[in-house]
Amino acid sequence: xAEQLAALFGTDVLRLTPGAGPEQIAAIVSLVDCLLVxxxxxxxxxxxxQGLVVDDLDVSLAALAEAGISAVGELEDMVLLDxxxxxxxxxxxxxxxxxxxxxx
Numbered sequence: 209x210a211e212q213l214a215a216l217f218g219t220d221v222l223r224l225t226p227g228a229g230p231e232q233i234a235a236i237v238s239l240v241d242c243l244l245v246x247x248x249x250x251x252x253x254x255x256x257x258q259g260l261v262v263d264d265l266d267v268s269l270a271a272l273a274e275a276g277i278s279a280v281g282e283l284e285d286m287v288l289l290d291x292x293x294x295x296x297x298x299x300x301x302x303x304x305x306x307x308x309x310x311x312x
Contacts, residue, residue, distance in 0.1 A: 209235070209246065210224055210234075210235035210236075210237050210246055213237050213244065213246075214237050214238070217237065217238075217239060217240075219237060219238040219239065219240060220237075220238050221235060221236070221237055221238075222236045222237065222238050222243070222307035223235060223236040223307055228247070228248055229248065230247070230248055230249065231247075231281070231282075231283060232247065232248075232283075233245055233246070233247055233283065233284065234246050234247055234248050236305065236307045238307075238309060240309065241309060241310075242308075242309075243305060243307060243308055243309075245259070245305070247283070256296075256297070257288075257291070257296060257297030257298060257299060258296055258297070258298055258299070259286060259298075259299040259300075259301060259305075260298060260299070260300055260301070261300075261301055261302070261303060261304055262300050262301070262302065263302075264302070265287065265300060265301065265302040268300055269287065269300070272289065276293065277289055277290055277293045277294065278290050278293070283299065284305070285301050285302065285303060286299040286300060286301035287299065287300050287301070
């Protein structure tokens with residue numbers, strides 16, 4: 209799938225992890241100025257979300273908890289916020305993924 213998407217977009221696969229588990233990144237495809245992160249899912253469930261970088265993850269999570277928005281999962285160095293509490297599923301992280309083109 210990652211190779212097909214990269215060919216469609218005219219970009220590159222930046223990470224490919226065959227056999228990745230359900231809470232692991234299976235592939236990262238360049239979208240030139242951002243990334244498409246692919247993870248395996250059970251069945252045909254699809255999950256679309258956004259990832260945001262914050263200056264202080266602990267402070268941000270505490271402020272969100274005070275507003276009633278909790279963390280429900282982790283993926284590498286990112287934290288998934290409760291998708292039911294926000295209009296768009298959101299991951300927060302303290303840094304960009306190493307493959308992010310903004311690090312170049």
